[in-house]
Amino acid sequence: MGYERHAAEGRGTSSSRNGSTPNxxxxxxxxxxxxxxxxxxxxxxxxxxxxxxxxS
Structure with missing residues (x-):
């Protein structure tokens, strides 16, 4: 995500820590x-x- 968990720069963004999907x-x-x-x-x-x- 480009920033640490709970960092202020991630707040209010549309893709902020939305979980994950298994693969x-x-x-x-x-x-x-x-x-x-x-x-x-x-x-x-x-x-x-x-x-x-x-x-070879």
Whole structure:
């Protein structure tokens, strides 16, 4: 969120600490659970992380 919990700069914003949504991710090394923060203001810009090059 860009600020600490209970910090004054987060008060009154439309996306201030709106909880999270659970998400399970499958990877090559197994599954793990994420808590994805809600972004009601739509300010989050997702980024795709490329796979590392295959080793020879």
């Amino acid at each position: 399970r991710v499958e990877t090559e090394i197994g599954e793990f659970d994420l808590a994805v923060p809600r972004d009601w203001a739509g300010t989050f810009k997702p980024v795709t992380v490329p796979k590392p090059p295959a080793s």
